Amino acid sequence: MSNHQNEMLAKAETLTEALPYLQRYAGKTFVVKYGGHAMGDAGLAQDFANDIVLLKAVGINPVVVHGGGPQIGAMLKTMGVESEFIDGLRVTDKKTAEIAEMVLSGAINKELVGWITKAGGRAMGISGKDGNFVTAEKLRRTAKDPDSNIERIVDLGFVGEPVEVDRRIIDTISEAGMIPVIAPIGNGRDGHTYNINADTMAGAVAAALGASRLFLLTDVKGVLDKDGELLSDLDPHKIEALKEDGTIKGGMIPKVETCVNAVHKGVDAAVILDGRLPHAMLMEMFTDSGVGTLIHKE
Ligand SMILES: Nc1ncnc2c1ncn2[C@@H]1O[C@H](COP(=O)(O)OP(=O)(O)O)[C@@H](O)[C@H]1O
Numbered sequence: 001m002s003n004h005q006n007e008m009l010a011k012a013e014t015l016t017e018a019l020p021y022l023q024r025y026a027g028k029t030f031v032v033k034y035g036g037h038a039m040g041d042a043g044l045a046q047d048f049a050n051d052i053v054l055l056k057a058v059g060i061n062p063v064v065v066h067g068g069g070p071q072i073g074a075m076l077k078t079m080g081v082e083s084e085f086i087d088g089l090r091v092t093d094k095k096t097a098e099i100a101e102m103v104l105s106g107a108i109n110k111e112l113v114g115w116i117t118k119a120g121g122r123a124m125g126i127s128g129k130d131g132n133f134v135t136a137e138k139l140r141r142t143a144k145d146p147d148s149n150i151e152r153i154v155d156l157g158f159v160g161e162p163v164e165v166d167r168r169i170i171d172t173i174s175e176a177g178m179i180p181v182i183a184p185i186g187n188g189r190d191g192h193t194y195n196i197n198a199d200t201m202a203g204a205v206a207a208a209l210g211a212s213r214l215f216l217l218t219d220v221k222g223v224l225d226k227d228g229e230l231l232s233d234l235d236p237h238k239i240e241a242l243k244e245d246g247t248i249k250g251g252m253i254p255k256v257e258t259c260v261n262a263v264h265k266g267v268d269a270a271v272i273l274d275g276r277l278p279h280a281m282l283m284e285m286f287t288d289s290g291v292g293t294l295i296h297k298e
């Protein structure tokens with residue numbers, strides 16, 4: 001048998017094993033956030049798109065929300081615009097918001113739509129602006145001043161938080177047999193464009209849809225402890241302690257906050273997992289212990 005035939009056979013065996021597990025979720029909604037770091041490898045990105053199309057084919061409603069932080073960073077650098085993060089969120093002035101929208105809604109959104117098309121699916125790429133799908137408000141955030149330890153308001157500029165999600169547009173796309181692919185940009189009531197962290201956007205969409213699963217695909221195995229070991233099971237209480245002692249920091253902060261909010265708002269389970277792992281979502285669904293960090297209520 002040729003290498004290609006062997007590869008096809010291995011794929012068919014994986015799928016045959018996965019099918020009975022997947023079919024149990026027919027009719028359910030899975031919101032999948034695909035992070036900018038996990039997107040680096042074109043082969044893995046195509047595998048990701050193939051898995052999304054497989055979920056749709058077995059009757060699950062996959063809804064994709066994508067990031068693109070590293071890609072926005074690269075574009076800002078080319079254009080000579082400085083960028084800074086506070087607690088995993090990009091401080092966003094007007095120029096940065098314009099560039100973020102161009103990269104997310106333009107380049108990355110359509111690239112993902114292309115991968116899904118190549119995998120045999122039909123995808124509809126939108127941002128929160130389309131059809132007034134997501135209304136955002138300026139995010140109010142406080143952070144501890146490291147010198148005085150006093151909580152202060154931090155101005156992140158045009159960083160938004162979703163305050164209203166109109167699910168009708170997603171339902172319409174899904175019911176038409178298409179896969180919604182969402183860029184994390186929203187319209188403000190004040191008429192401004194808001195840059196929304198992609199994890200936050202995915203959590204808000206999952207809550208509005210009453211999703212059965214929220215998967216956050218990133219570039220680490222999941223939430224790691226101080227020794228770099230995977231924490232496979234966490235609840236809001238344990239997460240607070242890990243944030244407090246500095247184990248969870250940077251880009252992991254919006255992820256865990258999103259998962260905690262989502263499970264409190266009725267999403268059955270939220271999982272942070274490694275998007276670099278081939279078939280990460282499928283592995284999570286058909287192995288008993290899962291492959292990432294599962295976050296559930298206390
Ligand atoms: N306790 C932790 N466990 C795992 N990753 C962590 C932890 N604390 C901080 N991180 C950082 O969070 C990053 C993931 O967030 P981010 O870079 O925003 O990813 P993405 O682009 O997928 O959203 C990891 O690469 C890691 O550097």
Ligand SMILES: CC(=O)N[C@@H](CCC(=O)OP(=O)(O)O)C(=O)O
Pocket residue numbers: 034035036037066067068069070072088089090092100159160184195196197198199251
């Ligand atoms: C406010 C904020 O931080 N917005 C993010 C949006 C993209 C994103 O979240 O991408 P990843 O998931 O790849 O990190 C940003 O500007 O980078």
